Amino acid sequence: MLTLKNFELQVSSTIIQRGRQYFEDGAVIDLEETDNNYWQAEVAGTSTYSIEIKLGNKNKIEDYSCDCPYDGDTCKHVVAVLFLLKEELSGKIARAKKANQPDFKKLLQKINVEEYQEFILAHATKDKNFKSVFELWFAHKDERIDTAKKYTDLIKIIIRKHASEGFIDYRATYSLTNEIKKLVAKGDALLAKKNFREAFTLARAVLKQVTELIEYSDDSNGNIGDAIFSIIQLIENISLAKEPTIELKEQIFSFLQTELSNQLYFDYGDFGYEMITVYQSLAELLKKEKEFLQYVDTQIAKYIAGKRDFRKDYFLVRKIEFLKAIGKEGEIRKLIQQNLDVVEIRKGEVESAINKKDFLMAKKLIAGGIKIAEKEKHPGIVSDWEEELLRVAIIEKDKETIRFYTKRFAFDRWFNRDYYIQWKKTFTNTEWRTVIEKYIEDKITEINKQHQNNKSKLWYSPDALFLDALAPIYIEEKYWDRLLILVCKETELDRILQYHDHLSKHYPTELVDLYIPAFERKGDIAGNRVEYANLAGKMKRVIKSIPAGKEKIIGVAKMLSMKYPRRPAMIQELNKVIILEKGKSEQ
Incomplete structure (x- = not known):
């Protein structure tokens, strides 16, 4: 849980340091509580960024946003505002300041109706955006207001504000999508108030405009894509609610049917597939079988018969799911038999056979799936089918098959501990000792043979191969x-450190003897502050876990500092190790 009390411990130390610097430099301007526990501020950086923070009970940080282009979870601008908030709410220096601040709600109470109207008319004349927002807020007071057009105009204004020559660049997507999020949040609020029609009107207008925009944007950070998904989610929530009228759900169904013909929803992400899920649910609810099946068949017909295409497979699976939902069992069987080459369809049949305890049929279907995948050269799918064979073997308690596949999966491409343990559990302790020693012996023979056969082409010894293959087993x-014995043949620091936690308690002296030359070699090739700091950090890590090696490791740090007197950054970083000589901690 992130709070004003603990955020300094929860956020990256680098971000905390930069945010604190912004705070101390006075870069946070116009911090204001716009509503109870809702705070807004601006932070002056390379540009001026807007930050919003929502606090909860006991100063819990419930939500926050910043329109800067930072990709991580929490940016330095938010941190800067959190520091100021913490100071403000502590009451140590803020009470006198707050006492003199105007109370916005009290100000509103002092204004009469004529003054309100005068202010609104003046601003509506000058600011089209203000007028649109105002009319949308009070649309329920006047049925003549075309809310669909107003929302469309509003999102167009927002898009234009962030576009440059008709294009939204990478940085602009942050501030743009922050404004889109506010519109979606309004849609959620309308939904919560059971104003389903206006919530859909908003979602429909925003979805159409934002989807058209994606063609002319650099959305490499995924901000616009996330916004589109959130709008589709809003439409789904409206559709799934019990209260909306059938007439409104019919409108949503027709809207989705029209929009799904727009290829943008499929070319720039999985938006179309999310919409199809909603479309299918409504088709089942509204008894629109003919329309949905016609749409799916049209999509299937686009793809060449006999040629594999994941989109065709997707629509075939959708059709079968829909036919099941409406009880068309006869059509389903025929469709399944015609399309058993589709992985998901065959998997469905395997699942059905397993549920009926027809394991022979399940294995026959899996074998057919493996054959197809091998023919089409899809090793990943072959592995998936083999995992299905293992699942059946476990159900049947077929020990030999379980051993065969768990052993294969334990060492297939990389070591898999779960499968290794599963393989091991099929033997008694006595049996296992014989089995694993035989595996180790065979692996050593295999590596030696491979190395001997390719000796003229290889520049390295087989020691690294032995370590990679056998270390997981030895652990x-x-x-x-x-x-x-294997690690002692290594000279590269990072490779030795991989096994530090396993060996440091058992062989501390031997490890230190390995680290000394490895640290020196690392220091010789390090070339910048990041690498120097990395080396110093590893030295301190080893000293912490093997205190007996402190003197030798500090000796290497001193030697490197003397060896490279023209590398001030190295000396500065290594001094953080040398200072430990007197038992001092880093200052």
């Missing part, structure tokens, strides 16, 4: 002595 079996 699982706690063969620390064997692991140490």
Whole structure:
């Protein structure tokens, strides 16, 4: 839970440092509580950025946003505002200041109706955006207001504000989507108030405009895509609610049917597939079987018969799901038999066979799936089918098949601990010792043979291959002595450190002897402050876990500092290690 009390511990130390600097430099301007526990501020950086923060009970930070282009979770601008908020709410220096601040709500109470109207008319004349927002807010007071047009105009104004020569660049997508989020939040609020018709009117207008925009944007950060998904989610929430009239749901169905013909929803993301989910649910509810099946068949017909295409497979699966939902069992069987080459359809049949305990049929279907995947050269799908064979074997308690596949999956491309343990559990302790020793022996023979056959082409010894292949087994079996023998043949610092936690308790002295030359070599090739800091950090890590090696490691740090007197950044970073000599901590 992020709070004003603990955010300094929860956020990256680098971001905290930069945010604190902004705060101390007075870069936070116009901090204001616009509503109860809702705060807004601006922070002056390379540009001026707008920040919004929502606090909860006990100063819990419930939500926040910034329109800067930072990709991470929390930016330095938000942190700067949090520091100021923490100071403001502590009451240490803010009480006198707050006492003199105007109370906005009290000000509103002092204004009479004529003054309100005069202010609104003056601003509506000068500011078209203000007029649109005002009319939308009070649209329920006047049925003549065309809310669909107003929302469309409003989103167009927002888009134009952030566009440059008709294009939305990477940076502009942050501030743009922050404004879109506010519109979606308004739609959610309308939904909560059961104003379903206006919520849909808003969602429809925003979705159309934002989707058209994606063609002319650099959305490499995914902001616009996320906004589109949130709008589709709003439409789905309206559709799934029980209260909206059938007439409104018919309108949503017709809207989706029209929009799904727009290829943009499929070319720039998975938006179309999300919309099809809503479209299918409404088709089931509204008994629109003919329309939905006609749409799906049209999509299937676009793709060449006999040629694999994931989109065709997707629509075939959708059609089967829909036919099941409306009880067309006869059509389903025929369609399934015609399309068993589609992975998802075949998997559905495998699942059905397993549920009926017809394991022979399940295995036959899986074998057919493997054959198709091998023919089409899809090794990933072959592996998926083999995992299905393992699942059936577990149900049938077929020990030999379980052993075969768990062993394969344990060492397939990389070590998989879960499958290794599963393989091990099929043996008694006595049996396992024989099995694993035989595996180790065979693996050593295999590596030696491969290395000998390719000796003329290889520049490295087989030691690295032995470590990669056998270290995971030695760790699982706690063969620390064997692991140490392999690690002792390593000279590269990072490779040795991979096994530090496993060996430091058992062989501290031997590890330190390995680290000393490795640290020196790392220092010789390090070339910038990041690399120097990285080296110093690793030295301190080893000293912390093996205190007996402190003197030797500090000796390497001193030697490197003397060896490279013209590398001030290196000396500065290594001094953070050398200072530990007197038992001092880093200042």
